Amino acid sequence: MNTLFASLMPLFDLLPRHVCLLLCEGEDWQVEAHTTSFASLTQRLEADCTPRGLLLRHWLTRHSAGQFVPDTPGGQLDLWLANSPWHLAWRPTGPDQRCILLWEDVENIDMQAMESFSQELFAITNHMHDGLWVIDGQGITLHVNEALRRIAAIDPQEMIGKSVSIPLNEGKFSAAVTLEALEQKKIITRFDDYPNGSRCLNTSTPIFDKQGNVWRVVACIRDISELEYLQRGLADAERLGYLQGKAGDFYHDDEDRLIATSTIMRRCMSGLDRAAKSPSGILILGETGTGKTYAASWIHQRSNRADGPFIAVNCAAIPPSLIESELFGYDKGAFTGASRNGRKGYFELADKGTLLLDEIGELPLNMQAKILHVLDGQGFRKIGGEKEIRVDVRIIAATNRSLDQLVNEGRFRADLYYRLRVLSIQMPPLREHPEDIVPLMMFFLGRTCRRYKISKTFSPKVIECFCRHPWPGNVRELKAAVEFLASMSEGSLISLRDLPSYLMGGMKDVRLSEEEVDTRQSCGENDGKGCQASVYGNTSAAAQEDGAPGPPAGGFRQAVEELERSLISRALRETGSTYKAAARLGISQSTVVRKARQLGVRLHEIKTGNGKTGDVAAAGSDNAP
Structure with a gap:
């Protein structure tokens, strides 16, 4: 390197900032010395660039839109660097050494560009x-x-x-x-x-x-x-796509449909399919409301008896004195008040089909013996009849009782139990397959909306609440809850405020929506005070000042709205600022603005405490914090 030339670099730093002088070596122009103006140029183009040791030819080519820099002395090369025109010229200063002058054309910078x-x-x-x-x-x-x-x-x-x-x-x-x-x-x-x-x-x-x-x-x-709006839309779309994708799992017609999306229910459905192909009797066990009747109908529809009748009998609903005549029928004149033409029993009506004996554990012991006789392929006689009748009927028994316990207590025949339990199916309670809760909700809601010609949907919080509820009544309870909400809720969106109190137990540790939190905060729940203290305490005076005549005739919801309106109006009037009002009420400022708009409180005309009219909605108010 030319040490004399390099030693003069501090002197060359006196050159204008738009002029760079460099000493390079090799055909790639490796920088060995440079003025500080060149360091400034490299920082403009590459923040972490170190000028010394830089391969200048490659660097210039990269930052001048690929323009080739020839390694031939003489002449002037025009470049475009850092959004402005530059010029380059060089001369050899020794073996394989070059002195390079690089300057910006400050007079011809394209200001328009x-x-x-x-x-x-x-x-x-x-x-x-x-x-x-x-x-x-x-x-x-x-x-x-x-x-x-x-x-x-x-x-x-x-x-x-x-x-x-x-x-x-x-x-x-x-x-x-x-x-x-x-x-x-x-x-x-x-x-x-x-x-x-x-x-x-x-x-x-x-x-x-x-x-x-x-x-x-x-x-x-x-x-x-x-x-959040996009997320709700995405969740609704995903839920709709999920339900459409599972359309093949929603079986049978609208009245006898079984929902099976969870693993445990798919396993149960597989058992029902196998049972449908068997000609023998079936015992369906499960808690109340788990869908035992639907399961029996499912088996019948997929058996070789699907063209025959399906008759479901609730044994617990028939008085003991009438159960034999209901099941087996009677001839004319069998007893006082009997029909003169006699009557067929359920066994005879179900010939060539399927008979479901629901709640079979409630049958008297003498009826159990007669049913066992039919199950063994023998005939039966009607009450008052002499002719033995043989029927081709498949019996499906169902119960929510423990037949083992009833057998031990002597209230159910052991031989009948052993005859029935050969092919038994356990219907799982809803709490064991919560994955099916949302599909069941959507199915029951859709069916109810079609029935009453209405349009309703669940809010995400309601769905979350349903998924957390233990559902002791199982699918029957879920169905009743959905039908109640679809029929009784106001508006098209079913929200938490529409839920009965017993369903809200699962939401104690769930974050409510901002609107619902605001309603509860305005009632004083955040500081441990209840709505009653607010209504009948200091805020009652505020309500009187605002002209509120006490609890309105519209019910609880309207009373809450009137209370919120009076609380927000008074806080805004006395503070003159949405932020100060929010601090007084213990809620966010955005909630104050939104609630005021919803409740018709005119922010721009609230009187401040000093008697001036202030725009409390405008952040630049003189009274703003």
Whole structure:
């Protein structure tokens, strides 16, 4: 290396900043010495670039849109670097050494191109869906994009050149996340509330200079309310797709359909399929409401007796004195009051088909012996009849009782039990296959809506509540709950407020929706005070001042709305600020704004405590914190 030339580099640093002088070696122009102006140029193009040792020819080619830099002396080469025109010339200074002069053509910089690039960058940021807020190292706002106008009702032009603490003190947002990132010198992510009711997720990222100081802070602000709306839509679409994909598992007609999406129910359905192919009798066991009747109908529809009758008899509903005549029939004149033509019993009516004896554990012992006789292939005689009747009927027995225990107690014949249990199926309780709760809900809701010609849907919280409920009454209880909610709920969305109290037990540790939390907070649940204390305590005076005539005739819900209206109106009137009102009520500022709009409280005309009319909705109010 030419040591004399290199020793003169500090002197060459007196050259203008747009002129660079370098000493290079080798055909790739490896930089051995350079002026500080060249170091500044490399930092403009590559923040982490080290000039010394740089292969200059490759570096110039890469940053000049692939323009080739020839290794031939003489002449002048025009380049485009850092969005401006540059020129390069060089001469050899020794064996395999070169002195290179690189200078920027400051007189011919295309200001129109620079302006075009600036406008392009400005247009890109203003068309971003998320909000963008940029401050410098002193907390001064440099740029706010147009998305903040939509998200938070903030005029970007009003923010430019101001310290970010000014709109914070004016109440335009609840937290200056950019200032936190500036002070802590790290990425900060935090929720932020705005006066128009928007709740956003703000991620502020600091950018550092070479000395490690914060040069800029860039905040990306996303409207969470839009995200939650999209998530609900996605969840509804996924749930619909799931149910459509499982359409093959929703069997039989609308009245005798079995839902089998869980593993345990699929296993149970497999057992029912095998039982349908068998000609012998079947015993179906399970708790009340698990679908034993539907299972028996399923077996009948898939057996070779599907064209014959299916008759279901609830043995517990027939008085003991009539059970024999109901099951086996009677001849004319069999007893006083009997039909003159006699009557067929259920066994005879079910000939060539299937007879379901539900709650068989309730049968008297003498009837159990007669049924065992029929099961063994023997005939029976009607009451008052002499002719033996033989029928071709398949018997399916069902019970929610423990037949083992009844046998031990002598209340059920052991021989009949042993005859029935050869082919037995256990219907699982709903708590053992909760995966089927949502499909069952959708099925029963759809059937009820078609029946009453209405349109209803469940909120996600209601679905979560149903999934947490233990359902001691199993599918029967679930069906009744869905039909009740579909018939009695107001509006098209079934929400938590529509649920009866016994179904809310599973939601004690579940986060409620913001609207439902707000309702409970306004009733004082957060500080341990109940609604009764609020209504009949200090707030009753506020209600009288606002003209509320006590509990309205509309019922509890309207009473809650009147209470909320009076609480919010009084808090806004006395504080003159949505933030101060929110602090007094113990809820978020965005909730105050949204509730006021829902309840018809006119924010722009609330009288402040000093008698002035103030815009409490505007964050820049003189009374804002």
